Amino acid sequence: MTAEQQEIGLSDKIAATVQAYIDHLNGGSAEDIVGLYAEGATVEDPIGSSIRSSRDELVEFYGIITGLDSRDATLKWTKIAGDTAVFEFTLVTGTAGMKFEITPVDIMTFDDEGKIVTMRAVWEQSDLKQL
Template sequence: MTVEQDNAAGADLADRITAVVDAYIDLLTNGTAEQIADLYASDATVEDPIGTDVRNTREQLVEFYSVITNMDERTATLKWKKVAGDTAVFEFTLVTGTSGMRFEITPVDIMVFDEAGKVSSMRAVWQASDLVQL
């Protein structure tokens, strides 16, 4: 592979990663748990937040994201993102609401991607005190 081919391949992966992060934010607002799980590789891991049990099956991912997608209200807003190599780091705000209660959290997610542009691991940086009742 030439330097130009290597740079083009890296740019292509960066474009795919950027598109997946944007889709992830959109799906947190508008999608289903299954659609979010589709962004992940079949052997992906999710540690959200860091320090909790790692989820590593599609069923666990769908169950995890169903907590968000089953809310009466949910809005995710991307604050910033950085992509380098096979990794994206981004901060977003998620506002959820159900049963007359509303919550806001602003995590920083670290996603590593495989060569197909699927998320192979996601680790979320936040702690319980970051979850604020509105």
């Protein structure tokens, strides 16, 4: 297999993982989302916050989102190059009769199997809107 063929294969794996990430934000469990991550992966969400690096920390982090009354994630666009994907999505969540919307840009790197190695989310508190 040529380097170009490997690149195409990885790009397809990355695209599938990004879509699965959005799908799991919509209806999966914290375990489903964390299952997309490689062993030893890190999450920095948002950039500048503490880096989560253990499986337990990732499950706890995504458990906050998956524990909400409602959630609706919509992928807006994705760019993939090499082992990296950058994508924007809108996430509308609901809890206790209130709804919130945020549109982060995530930067993820991946291993050869298409598992997430690093995730960094670009957003700040002022991006969180109450609907």
